[in-house]
Amino acid sequence: MQTGPLKMAVPQRNLPTPYNFRLTERTTMTRTVVESKTKSAIIGFDEPFCVIGERINPTGRKILAEELERDDFSRVEADAIAQAAAGANILDVNSGAVFSNKMAEDPRYADNNFVEPTLMRQLIEVVQRVVDIPLCIDSSVPGALENGLAAAEGRPLLNSVTGEEERLELVLPLVKKYNVPVVAISNDDTGISEDPDVRFNVAKKIVERAADFGIPAHDIVVDPLVMPIGAMATAGHQVFTLVRRLREELGVNTTCGASNISFGLPNRHGINNAFLPMAMGAGMTSAIMNPITLPVNQTKIAEHKALIMAAGIILPEDIDDETFVTLFGLGSTKATPGKEMEAIRAANFLYDRDPNGTEWIKFNKVAPKAGQEGRGRAGRVGGRRRG
Numbered sequence: 001m002q003t004g005p006l007k008m009a010v011p012q013r014n015l016p017t018p019y020n021f022r023l024t025e026r027t028t029m030t031r032t033v034v035e036s037k038t039k040s041a042i043i044g045f046d047e048p049f050c051v052i053g054e055r056i057n058p059t060g061r062k063i064l065a066e067e068l069e070r071d072d073f074s075r076v077e078a079d080a081i082a083q084a085a086a087g088a089n090i091l092d093v094n095s096g097a098v099f100s101n102k103m104a105e106d107p108r109y110a111d112n113n114f115v116e117p118t119l120m121r122q123l124i125e126v127v128q129r130v131v132d133i134p135l136c137i138d139s140s141v142p143g144a145l146e147n148g149l150a151a152a153e154g155r156p157l158l159n160s161v162t163g164e165e166e167r168l169e170l171v172l173p174l175v176k177k178y179n180v181p182v183v184a185i186s187n188d189d190t191g192i193s194e195d196p197d198v199r200f201n202v203a204k205k206i207v208e209r210a211a212d213f214g215i216p217a218h219d220i221v222v223d224p225l226v227m228p229i230g231a232m233a234t235a236g237h238q239v240f241t242l243v244r245r246l247r248e249e250l251g252v253n254t255t256c257g258a259s260n261i262s263f264g265l266p267n268r269h270g271i272n273n274a275f276l277p278m279a280m281g282a283g284m285t286s287a288i289m290n291p292i293t294l295p296v297n298q299t300k301i302a303e304h305k306a307l308i309m310a311a312g313i314i315l316p317e318d319i320d321d322e323t324f325v326t327l328f329g330l331g332s333t334k335a336t337p338g339k340e341m342e343a344i345r346a347a348n349f350l351y352d353r354d355p356n357g358t359e360w361i362k363f364n365k366v367a368p369k370a371g372q373e374g375r376g377r378a379g380r381v382g383g384r385r386r387g
Helices: 062-069 074-086 100-105 112-130 142-151 165-178 196-212 235-250 258-262 268-282 298-310 321-327 339-350 355-363
Strands: 031-035 040-044 050-056 090-094 135-138 157-162 182-185 220-223 286-289
Touching: 040 050, 050 074, 062 074, 062 100, 074 090, 074 112, 090 112, 112 135, 112 142, 135 142, 142 165, 157 165, 157 196, 165 182, 165 196, 182 196, 196 220, 196 235, 235 258, 235 268, 258 268, 258 286, 268 286, 268 339, 298 321, 339 355
Parallel strands: 050 090, 050 286, 090 135, 135 157, 157 182, 182 220
Antiparallel strands: 031 040
């Protein structure tokens, strides 16, 4: 399988040009290949946008962290299955848990260097048992990264290296040893700069240092660091300009934490849905994001039923929860693809990365209800009535 730069006489597809890409006969199409045991995900300029599911991450998820502390991986299994079903191409696996109860009993659990290596191996093994999908091994602890690499089948993506000298010396040898691609985050020993030129120079430094280790640019996926638009009005424009430079000048693929752009704002999905296609138009090739809409829980269903009954509306006794939440516009009792996935699939179609709209049509095909298979509109069997 081709993993390096592809030299092309003529571009094979009409790539987006809203930001004046300099497409020439020497255009280089960079492909980063990430693999599971039997499947591949390709991050590339001429490929459909790559979605990296972010939900297997105990940071900020208190219930998940508590479950992991009890060696309960059922939520991890459910998240892996749901994200794969929603269309994620790669699953990010993060081991950054805080085990508060164990910490009180054994001070070693206060050290992530003690907790994360073992937890990462367990997480990778659990996820691989329930889904066959390429993985992204995500940790700030080198021991956790190496344990994840050792446990992972195929060719995972490593997340991440930064421009910090210590981090470069710890992570790049692992990338070379295991021959895997790596996410490169555009901050260094001075922190995260608000100046996009500084962030570009950090990314360039990482690419050059990686080359010293024999790691090619097509195995570097740069995260240019998306800032919240609510805190910095130019955040969107900045990242679009920076992504274009990374593509044109360094020839690297890019990724980001997609929801960062909408942090602190109302209707975050609305912002995210606009941002992702615009980022794709600027040349971004992947994002770490939540691909699912969470199911409606029983508490919310009970509350709405109580409101409806209080209004004097009588519900059928045999109405099931899924019918109820659908009827009243509450969502679904099942995890379903999020609105951001809809925006991405539409953009793939519009940018000619979904030939004939096959994936768009499949995504929007509504499964028939039980007993309605083969029926047309108005419940009639077959197609249009003939005269």
